[in-house]
Amino acid sequence: MKPLILYSTFALTAMINLSCASCTSEKINNSMNDKTDVYKILHYASLAGSSHNSQPWRVEVYPNDSLTVYADTTRLLKVVDPKGIEMLISVGAFIENLDIAATALGYDAEITLVENSMNSASTVAGIRLRKNGSAQNSELLKELELRTTLRIPFDTLDIKEDDWEKLVALSPGNIHFIPSSSAQGVFIANKELEAYTIQAFQKEAQDELANWMRFSNKDVNTKRDGLTPAGMGIKGIAGFFVRNFMKPEDSKKESFIQSGVDKTKKQVENCGGWILITTEKYDDEEWINIGRIYERLNIACRSLNIGFHPMNQIVEVPQIYKELSENILQGKEIRFAARIGYVSDFPAPVSKRRPVEAFTVFH
Ligand SMILES: Cc1cc2nc3c(=O)[nH]c(=O)nc-3n(C[C@H](O)[C@H](O)[C@H](O)COP(=O)(O)O)c2cc1C
CATH class of the missing domain: 3.40.109.10 (NADH Oxidase)
Incomplete structure (x- = not known):
C-alpha cells in the first residue's frame, strides 16, 4: 500500500499509552x-x-x-x-x-x-x-x-519452524515464508524500502494518502476510518503535536515523508521473516480469496505472538514489482507481502x- 509517511512515524519516542480504540x-x-x-x-x-x-x-x-x-x-x-x-x-x-x-x-x-x-x-x-x-x-x-496491524520493530529472532509451518498450512500453495536472515529475505527488505521511498515521494500518492489521514481527535472520532496517529505508531509528544497542530496536508511535507522512510528502514531491518501470498489466477474471485487468506494469517499470527505488518508497496510500485517477480517465486503472481516477527508485549x-x-x- 501506499505510502508514505503514513505508515510511518515520527522519530520522537516519548511514551503514551496505546488506548484501545473501539474494539475492547x-x-x-x-x-x-x-x-x-x-x-x-x-x-x-x-x-x-x-x-x-x-x-x-x-x-x-x-x-x-x-x-x-x-x-x-x-x-x-x-x-x-x-x-x-x-x-x-x-x-x-x-x-x-x-x-x-x-x-x-x-x-x-x-x-x-x-x-x-x-x-x-x-x-x-x-x-x-x-x-x-x-x-x-x-x-x-x-x-x-x-x-491488528503492527508497525513497531519486531524481534529479529528466526520464526520457529513449527510456527511458520502452521502459517503456511493455512493455504499451502498460496502462502510462502521467507526468513529475514536468508539472501531472499535481505533482498525483499531492500526492495520494500526502495518501493516505500519511491511511493512516498510520488505527488499523486501523497495527495491520495493525505485524504485518508485522520490527525485530529475530532477527525478520528467522527470519520472512524483512515490512518490515525495511534495506528501509525506516532506516540507521546509527537502524537500530541500531530493530533493538535498538524493537518492531513502536512503529511506531504518533506520532514514527515523522511521520518516515514526512516521508520520503514527500521521496520524492514527488524523482523523474523516475510510472508508472500501468491495466486495462479488473475481474477476478482482470486483477490477475494487472497483477502480471506490474509485475514486468517493475521489472526493466526496474533495467537502465536507474531506481529503482522502488510507492506504492499513492493507489489504496488511497478518497477520494483518487476524486480521482485524476476528474483522471488518466479512464475507466481505475488499479490500481498507482509513483515512478521515475534513481539514480547503485544499492544491492543x-x-x-x-x-x-x-x-x-x-x-
Ligand atoms: C490489501 C492491504 C494492503 C495493505 N498495505 C499496507 C501497507 O503497505 N503498509 C501498512 O502499514 N499497512 C498496510 N495494510 C494494513 C492496513 O493499513 C490496516 O489493515 C488498516 O489500517 C486497519 O488497521 P488494522 O489492521 O490494525 O485493523 C494493508 C492492508 C490491506 C488489506
Whole structure:
C-alpha cells in the first residue's frame, strides 16, 4: 500500500499509552447486547483490515438473513490501487471475518462469490446465514477483536519452524515464508524500502494518502476510518503535536515523508521473516480469496505472538514489482507481502471502524 509517511512515524519516542480504540471486548459486549445477531456479525466483519483502513465494503441485509456484500468503489484508492485489487482483498478480509463471526455465533454462512464482481455493479457475494444451534464461541470472537496491524520493530529472532509451518498450512500453495536472515529475505527488505521511498515521494500518492489521514481527535472520532496517529505508531509528544497542530496536508511535507522512510528502514531491518501470498489466477474471485487468506494469517499470527505488518508497496510500485517477480517465486503472481516477527508485549488494536449502520442497509 501506499505510502508514505503514513505508515510511518515520527522519530520522537516519548511514551503514551496505546488506548484501545473501539474494539475492547468489554466495550463491544456492552454496546452489542441489544443488537441482532446479523448486526453483531457485521460488526465483527468490519474489524477486518483494509488498505489505508478505507473499509471499502457495503452490505444490504434482507429479512430472511440473506446478505449482499458489495465493494464500495467510492473508497477505491485510485492511485496506488488503480485496478481495485487491494479493494477486493480488503472485502475478502471482511468476508473472512464475517464467516468466522457467523460460526462463533452459531450460524453457517453460505457464501456465493459473484464472478467478475467489478463488472456486476461491484457485487462481490451473496451470503445466506442459517442458524445451526451451536453454542456461542467467545474465543473466536476474541481473536477477531485482537487482530491488528503492527508497525513497531519486531524481534529479529528466526520464526520457529513449527510456527511458520502452521502459517503456511493455512493455504499451502498460496502462502510462502521467507526468513529475514536468508539472501531472499535481505533482498525483499531492500526492495520494500526502495518501493516505500519511491511511493512516498510520488505527488499523486501523497495527495491520495493525505485524504485518508485522520490527525485530529475530532477527525478520528467522527470519520472512524483512515490512518490515525495511534495506528501509525506516532506516540507521546509527537502524537500530541500531530493530533493538535498538524493537518492531513502536512503529511506531504518533506520532514514527515523522511521520518516515514526512516521508520520503514527500521521496520524492514527488524523482523523474523516475510510472508508472500501468491495466486495462479488473475481474477476478482482470486483477490477475494487472497483477502480471506490474509485475514486468517493475521489472526493466526496474533495467537502465536507474531506481529503482522502488510507492506504492499513492493507489489504496488511497478518497477520494483518487476524486480521482485524476476528474483522471488518466479512464475507466481505475488499479490500481498507482509513483515512478521515475534513481539514480547503485544499492544491492543487501536484502529477505528465505522458503525455497522454506516455501511449497511437493512431492508
Ligand atoms: C490489501 C492491504 C494492503 C495493505 N498495505 C499496507 C501497507 O503497505 N503498509 C501498512 O502499514 N499497512 C498496510 N495494510 C494494513 C492496513 O493499513 C490496516 O489493515 C488498516 O489500517 C486497519 O488497521 P488494522 O489492521 O490494525 O485493523 C494493508 C492492508 C490491506 C488489506
